[in-house]
Amino acid sequence: MPPPPLFSPPPLRLRHAAAFALVLAAAFALFFLAFSPSTTTSSPPSYGHRLPTLVDLTLVHGAKEKGAVCLDGTPPGYHWMPGFGDGSDKWLLHLEGGSWCRNLTWCDQRKRTSLGSSAYMERAEFVGILSDDQSQNPDFYNWNKVKIRYCDGASFSGNVEEEEQHGTRFFFRGQRIWEAIMTELLPKGLARAKQAFLTGCSAGGLSTYIHCDEFRALLPKDSTVKCLADGGFFLDVEDISGRRYMRGFYNDVARLQHLRKRFPGCSSDMEPGQCFFPQQVAKSITTPMFILNPAYDVWQVEHVLSPDGSDPQNLWQNCRMDITKCDTKQLEILQGFRKSLLDAISEFKKKRDWGMFIDSCFIHCQSMKSLAWHSPSASRINNKTIAEAVGDWFFDRREVKDIDCEYPCNPTCYNVELELVGGLID
Ligand SMILES: *[C@@H]1O[C@H](CO)[C@@H](O)[C@H](O)[C@H]1NC(C)=O
Numbered sequence: 400m401p402p403p404p405l406f407s408p409p410p411l412r413l414r415h416a417a418a419f420a421l422v423l424a425a426a427f428a429l430f431f432l433a434f435s436p437s438t439t440t441s442s443p444p445s446y447g448h449r450l451p452t453l454v455d456l457t458l459v460h461g462a463k464e465k466g467a468v469c470l471d472g473t474p475p476g477y478h479w480m481p482g483f484g485d486g487s488d489k490w491l492l493h494l495e496g497g498s499w500c501r502n503l504t505w506c507d508q509r510k511r512t513s514l515g516s517s518a519y520m521e522r523a524e525f526v527g528i529l530s531d532d533q534s535q536n537p538d539f540y541n542w543n544k545v546k547i548r549y550c551d552g553a554s555f556s557g558n559v560e561e562e563e564q565h566g567t568r569f570f571f572r573g574q575r576i577w578e579a580i581m582t583e584l585l586p587k588g589l590a591r592a593k594q595a596f597l598t599g600c601s602a603g604g605l606s607t608y609i610h611c612d613e614f615r616a617l618l619p620k621d622s623t624v625k626c627l628a629d630g631g632f633f634l635d636v637e638d639i640s641g642r643r644y645m646r647g648f649y650n651d652v653a654r655l656q657h658l659r660k661r662f663p664g665c666s667s668d669m670e671p672g673q674c675f676f677p678q679q680v681a682k683s684i685t686t687p688m689f690i691l692n693p694a695y696d697v698w699q700v701e702h703v704l705s706p707d708g709s710d711p712q713n714l715w716q717n718c719r720m721d722i723t724k725c726d727t728k729q730l731e732i733l734q735g736f737r738k739s740l741l742d743a744i745s746e747f748k749k750k751r752d753w754g755m756f757i758d759s760c761f762i763h764c765q766s767m768k769s770l771a772w773h774s775p776s777a778s779r780i781n782n783k784t785i786a787e788a789v790g791d792w793f794f795d796r797r798e799v800k801d802i803d804c805e806y807p808c809n810p811t812c813y814n815v816e817l818e819l820v821g822g823l824i825d
């Protein structure tokens with residue numbers, strides 16, 4: 400029997416519970432669907448807007464010759480929506496997320512999903528920061544937008560030559576995928592971009608920290624280039640049982656895909672996985688970065704703070720699904736988690752050209768949800784939506800270092816509630 404997958408698809412989509420279930424169903428065998436997620440919002444949308452644009456998948460040309468392939472050896476892919484009007488020479492890239500695979504068993508499972516093989520990739524809905532609707536995406540709606548699919552299992556950073564792993568072929572080539580996609584996009588107009596924005600969520604947020612400076616280096620010197628990592632500031636903290644679960648997880652990923660050599664700045668007395676945490680990666684970034692992260696990121700509460708095995712009595716089961724169900728003790732732990740995040744980002748807050756938006760909501764991947772990114776019911780800090788704050792920062796309209804007060808202080812918060820019908824989300 401295959402082990403249960405640790406990763407759940409990163410975007411806990413608010414409006415598309417059915418799509419979320421479909422992604423899961425496609426990703427894993429049906430028996431993993433012991434739970435049926437249904438998501439609701441604290442304030443349901445009270446207005447309608449047009450349906451998101453669906454954008455075709457483009458497979459990378461000549462990927463196999465370059466060895467720039469997904470885990471299963473298929474070519475990687477992306478979705479490109481050309482810009483229009485005065486957005487024609489501006490480019491926004493989004494790196495897809497989807498956790499990581501830490502051992503061959505799990506990587507093998509991913510080969511049978513879009514997170515490990517382009518054979519399973521479909522058209523993409525462009526919503527939130529990728530939307531081409533001005534009312535939903537006021538500053539970037541008419542830019543060229545590219546969603547880059549994630550199929551290497553290690554945030555686009557592996558580059559292992561050998562393909563044979565214990566008798567099975569695995570391709571750990573994320574770095575080559577990144578390079579092949581950039582090589583393909585540059586002649587399409589990216590090379591002449593006046594303004595460019597590299598973004599990504601979850602594991603794609605980590606990818607953004609990893610690749611931000613490389614992206615900057617590809618673009619004209621006189622262009623404005625910035626990066627935004629959404630829900631990607633994974634913390635190197637102890638979980639509720641006192642283990643550093645996430646560090647162990649990253650150690651496995653780093654060993655599997657030989658990542659130590661990818662991060663030469665990482666000191667040799669550190670465990671290999673430590674170098675993979677955003678707090679380390681971000682230290683060397685010289686390009687302006689925006690850290691968008693909820694203080695109580697749902698994915699992190701579930702996978703970093705109360706991961707599999709840390710809660711044998713299932714005391715956290717309700718709290719990790721719905722923050723309103725947390726008891727006083729659990730809330731204290733969540734406030735401690737928030738404090739760890741604020742401590743970890745304090746060194747970046749000092750950087751004048753960096754921006755941040757740390758809301759106190761219970762959610763994940765806010766730039767990829769139209770209602771959370773920019774809508775009448777979106778979460779706000781100082782009465783600004785995330786889209787407004789990010790635009791203010793990108794275009795230097797104001798300094799943006801927006802840090803929300805502690806939960807439950809923010810009445811605009813757009814929180815997710817997951818319903819657990821039984822079984823584990825892991
Ligand atoms: C892969 O990782 C999972 C989660 O830690 C574990 O349950 C499983 O035993 C591992 N498989 C192998 C082959 O190491």
Ligand SMILES: *[C@@H]1O[C@H](CO)[C@@H](O)[C@H](O)[C@H]1NC(C)=O
Binds near residue numbers: 782
């Ligand atoms: C908040 O912003 C909206 C526009 O987005 C504006 O109409 C409203 O007056 C503002 N509220 C406050 C209290 O400033």
